[in-house]
Amino acid sequence: MHYLPFHRYYRHLASPKYFYIWANRLIPWLKRIGLLLTTVGLVWGLAIAPTDYQQGDSYRIIFIHVPSAWMSLFIYMIIASCGAIALIWRVKIAEIIASVSAPMGASFTFLALVTGSLWGKPMWGAWWVWDARLTSELVLLFLYLGYMALESAIEDPRQAARAAGILALVGIVDLPIIHYSVEWWNTLHQGPTVTKFGAPSIYWGMLIPLLIMAIAFMVYYAAFALFRTQSEILERERKSEWVKRIISS
Template sequence: MHYLPFHHRYQHLASPKYFYIWSGRLLPWLASITAILMIVGLYWGLVVAPADYQQGDSYRIIFIHVPSAWMSLFIYVVMASAGAIALIWRVKVAEVIGSASAPLGASFTLLALITGSLWGKPMWGTWWVWDARLTSELILLFLYLGYMALQSAIEDPRQAARAAAILALVGVVDLPIIHYSVEWWNTLHQGPTVTKFDAPSIHWSMLIPLLIMATAFTTYYITLLLLRTRSELLERERNNGWVKQVLSSS
């Protein structure tokens, strides 16, 4: 029996046709899970969780701010990883995943900056400071915008994907700066509370809804990513036979 090499089998499973088929089967489940997690997480965080003994109810913005900040980093890792796969193995789906992730990552980054500003006003007395964490997060937003601008500036989709992938890989250097900025420099931004190695310095009554919201944001991103990727694949592959075959059978 003839066996394909591993990377050939991987490319086969990640082909536009098979990606479109299996992602369509996942979408209803992901959408349902996202809705349930969002409802539970928001109700627990905004209603059930107790008020903070120092910040009162104003701290509740963390249930949006912190997951948004986490997603801004996570999506960039996905985008850069997809770019590396596209550059090495020329996988078309990886190219599309990178381009589909960029607007979502930019949205989460902008949401993190806005909610952080709203949280910072009562805490620091100002909407914005050129803090190491805030500045490096702002740079991440510019990286997302630069990625999208570079893609739109090049007419050929595959050439645009390769150029944007290189930019994404170069920009990865900003991620450890964002993560460790509160430890490397003296900043106004509070230090890590959930990802500490010894124990999280946040009560479980606040930690559990925070983790639920982080999971909800993740499944929300994956749901939108699959939808955007499927749509772009149909546009790119509209002249291929599998598109007509799949659409006619649906």
């Protein structure tokens, strides 16, 4: 079997044509895996997992809230990383991935805030409190919205990607604030139960469906991001011969 050297493989994958072909093969598998994991995670989390002895069944919202919050941070890291790659090496695929990821990141952040409010009402007696983690997560939503607004305000996509990439890199300072806010400040938000050092302080029957849902959200993001990247590639490379062949076939 013939293997490409790493630098040649990198250049190969960074080519819009070969990235499109690679994504076309991967997307159907990601859709199937994502559907399976989501079904298993939701059924296990909402119907099979035991009732919490303190919070009752209201805790079950964590199977949506926690993976959404994780994804809000994960996708922003993807955007900032792609922004850095685009700024340094001018890789077009990195620009596109960052661009198509921003709406999904904003959606996950909004979902985390909404589900957090739904959980907070029975736990804290209020839909919203200016808790350190909630406030910093809200700032993250504004960063996503600012990224998309800046990108849409600049007509040239390459210049828009560079400007938005700088904003993403500046905004990355909010991520450690979100992650460590519960430890740094006196906050109402529940402390870490899964990511803390040592054994997670959560029953395995709750932990496993939570992790399944987290993986399902990641797979969903990957499938949708690849699909949107394909669409953007076709739009930007529409004058290329290989794109004309795909459209005409």
